[in-house]
Amino acid sequence: MENFLKKPDFYTLGLGRLHQCYEILASLENELADSPHLEKLISAKNLLASAQTDLMIDPLDPSSHSALSDAVRDANLSTEEQSAIESAMGYASVETGRDIRKYLQDNDKAKSPVRSPTKRDEKKRKAHHRSKSTAVLLTGITGQRSPVRRRNSNIERLFSTNIANLSMALNITPKVSLILNKVDSWDQFDIFALDLETKGHALSMLCYHLLDRYNIFEKLKISRHQFANYLKEIEEGYNDVPYHNKVHAADVLHATHFFCQSPVLEKLCKKHPIIRLSAYFAAAIHDFKHPGTNNDYAKKTKHDLALIYNDVAVLENMHVSEAFRLLNKRNCDFLNCFSHLDFRTLRKLVISMVLHTDMERHKGDLMTLTRMVKFKKTTKAEWLDRKDPDAWISEVEVLLNMCVHCADLSGPCRPQHLMRKWTKRILEEFWRQGDLEKDQNLSIGMGNDRSKAKDVPLGQIYFIKCFVRPLWLEWKEVIPEVSVCLECMENNLQFWKAQSKKKAETKKIETTS
Numbered sequence: 001m002e003n004f005l006k007k008p009d010f011y012t013l014g015l016g017r018l019h020q021c022y023e024i025l026a027s028l029e030n031e032l033a034d035s036p037h038l039e040k041l042i043s044a045k046n047l048l049a050s051a052q053t054d055l056m057i058d059p060l061d062p063s064s065h066s067a068l069s070d071a072v073r074d075a076n077l078s079t080e081e082q083s084a085i086e087s088a089m090g091y092a093s094v095e096t097g098r099d100i101r102k103y104l105q106d107n108d109k110a111k112s113p114v115r116s117p118t119k120r121d122e123k124k125r126k127a128h129h130r131s132k133s134t135a136v137l138l139t140g141i142t143g144q145r146s147p148v149r150r151r152n153s154n155i156e157r158l159f160s161t162n163i164a165n166l167s168m169a170l171n172i173t174p175k176v177s178l179i180l181n182k183v184d185s186w187d188q189f190d191i192f193a194l195d196l197e198t199k200g201h202a203l204s205m206l207c208y209h210l211l212d213r214y215n216i217f218e219k220l221k222i223s224r225h226q227f228a229n230y231l232k233e234i235e236e237g238y239n240d241v242p243y244h245n246k247v248h249a250a251d252v253l254h255a256t257h258f259f260c261q262s263p264v265l266e267k268l269c270k271k272h273p274i275i276r277l278s279a280y281f282a283a284a285i286h287d288f289k290h291p292g293t294n295n296d297y298a299k300k301t302k303h304d305l306a307l308i309y310n311d312v313a314v315l316e317n318m319h320v321s322e323a324f325r326l327l328n329k330r331n332c333d334f335l336n337c338f339s340h341l342d343f344r345t346l347r348k349l350v351i352s353m354v355l356h357t358d359m360e361r362h363k364g365d366l367m368t369l370t371r372m373v374k375f376k377k378t379t380k381a382e383w384l385d386r387k388d389p390d391a392w393i394s395e396v397e398v399l400l401n402m403c404v405h406c407a408d409l410s411g412p413c414r415p416q417h418l419m420r421k422w423t424k425r426i427l428e429e430f431w432r433q434g435d436l437e438k439d440q441n442l443s444i445g446m447g448n449d450r451s452k453a454k455d456v457p458l459g460q461i462y463f464i465k466c467f468v469r470p471l472w473l474e475w476k477e478v479i480p481e482v483s484v485c486l487e488c489m490e491n492n493l494q495f496w497k498a499q500s501k502k503k504a505e506t507k508k509i510e511t512t513s
Contacts, residue, residue, distance in 0.1 A: 172205075173197065180209055186258055186484045187415050191251045203238075203250040204231035207284050210257055211277070219273045226334040233326050234285060241292030243426040249284055251422075255407030256283040262479040264383045265399065275396070278346045282353035282404050285323035290315060293433045295358070300442050313358040320354040349400060356401040357408045366471055369402055373477045383478065399478065406475050406482075412460070412468045412492055413485040419492050427456060457500035464493050 172180070175197045182188045183206070195202035208231060211217060217224055238246035256279050260269050269276035295314045298306040309317040324347065327333045335343055356365055372395070376383065383399070386392040411422035427447075434448030447459055468489060476482050 172209075176205065180206075183209070183254065183257065184261060187488065189254060190418065191247060191254055192418070192421060195247050195250065200246075201235065203235055203246045203253065203284060204228070206250050206253055207231055207280060210253075210280060214269075214273070214276060216273055216277055220277065221337045222334050223337070226331055226336075230326065230332040230334050231284075233329060233332055234288060234323070237289050237322070237326070238287070239290060239292060241290060242429040242432070243422070244287045244290035244292060244429065248422075248425075249287055252286060252404070252407045252410070253280060253283040255410040256280065256403055259403045259407065259479050259482070262481050264478060265403065268384060268396065268399075274342060274346055275349070275400070278349040279353070279400055279403060281346070282350045282400075283407060285350075286319060286354045286357050286404060286408065287315075288319045288323045290319070292429055293436065294445070295360075296445055297433055297437065297442075300437075301440070313355050313360070316355045316358045320351050323350075349397065352397055353400050353404040356405050362405070362467065362471070365402065365405060366474065368398060369471075369474045369478075372398060373474055376477075402475060402478070406471060409468055409471065410485070412464050413472060413482075413489040414492075415488050416492055416495060419488070423456075423460065427453075454503060457496045457503060460496045461493065461500060464489065464496070469493075 176194065179190065179194045179197060182190075191202055191206075194206065198205045208228065211222075211227070216222065217227070235246050238249060259265060260276060260279060269279070295306075295311075297303075298314045299311050303314075305314050305318050327335060335346070338346070355361070375381070384392065384395055386395055411426070412419060414422065430445075430448045431450040431453075434444050434450055436442075437444045437448060472482060472486055472489065476486060
């Protein structure tokens with residue numbers, strides 16, 4: 001067992017005491033009904049409580065979490081040893097004794113993880129279980145199923161959930177590995193292929209892979225188990241809509257990663273890992289719980305969200321609010337190890353990035369970026385070289401906001417086979433909203449009328465020329481590596497022009513005939 005337990009004292013203190021406790025209970029198999037031996041049972045219970053305390057004080061090294069579950073399954077351990085390790089891993093998934101108490105309090109019979117039974121408790125237990133055999137009592141320690149509710153039952157559930165979610169994030173098959181090996185490439189990485197091979201878990205797989213690659217878990221002391229649990233909840237929170245779903249979130253995450261490889265942002269992220277985490281976090285949750293309709297529809301229908309957020313960035317406010325609210329869910333707060341200042345910093349950056357994906361801010365964001373690029377050219381200053389802390393932070397925020405905003409508008413800049421898939425999806429989502437608007441006698445938004453599907457090429461040309469191209473040309477001045485993205489965009493623009501010309505010729509022939 002020492003081969004997969006990272007800390008020797010963990011084994012001697014925690015697992016050793018659990019074994020001692022089990023041996024004492026086993027020795028009392030035929031003597032539980034005798035009152036003199038009841039003290040030995042209490043002594044064994046206290047010893048188990050001491051072992052639990054050791055496990056809380058000395059949790060597993062987070063770096064060992066990813067391999068421990070496999071080691072438990074592969075090692076030739078007895079039932080008692082496996083049960084002891086599983087309980088220990090449940091404790092290891094939370095950071096402090098305070099957090100453990102919080103989780104344990106959900107069990108109405110477990111008010112404290114280290115509470116020792118009193119004589120009164122033992123008398124009640126003895127009276128209730130007088131007819132039970134000793135074998136049934138021992139199943140509570142061996143981990144086998146028992147008809148009696150055990151004090152550590154919620155710990156075992158916590159353990160099994162953690163392992164299942166973490167295994168899902170770590171389930172890298174050879175095909176998945178080949179896809180992830182191209183994650184640094186813009187024109188070779190295929191998010192749809194990753195989603196297919198991971199059976200719908202592209203977002204959690206990609207996000208976990210990127211954080212693990214840059215050692216974010218170790219650098220920021222983040223629990224892998226809690227992060228895997230959080231990713232699972234995020235994926236389940238994305239609605240099954242044509243475009244603004246978890247695959248789109250994974251695609252935006254990939255684009256954000258591609259930008260963060262540039263010298264400007266790479267240097268920043270390397271020096272401050274919390275900035276990389278903030279960018280990836282914002283990309284992953286930027287459309288969390290998207291309903292498949294836009295802000296305009298929420299306002300026109302007087303939706304509760306529009307009333308809550310006063311018609312200002314309605315969905316964007318909801319996305320980020322719900323994502324942070326999810327941290328309060330049991331065993332999902334992977335940021336609980338952060339100091340108050342670090343958490344406020346990350347939260348401020350993430351809120352800013354998500355709110356700036358609102359297209360109503362697009363014009364202002366483009367003007368801000370244009371002014372900054374012009375200033376850098378005029379003064380020949382480098383990016384992020386401000387000595388004034390406030391000015392430096394302001395520049396960081398602008399770059400991160402534009403990073404996620406450009407990633408959110410990266411569909412027309414993808415290789416043509418991917419661009420066409422994204423176009424098909426977003427048009428279907430727009431048309432579904434148009435159908436709702438028509439059924440409710442509301443004004444049909446621009447691009448939402450399904451009967452005008454023949455105008456798609458012209459609509460795409462307009463969108464690229466008026467929104468995508470100006471933004472990405474300015475972004476290229478900051479991130480020169482997006483040249484490959486602009487090449488794809490120009491190819492796609494030519495494709496839509498050819499489609500428009502073809503439709504125009506077909507219409508002309510039909511008119512003349």
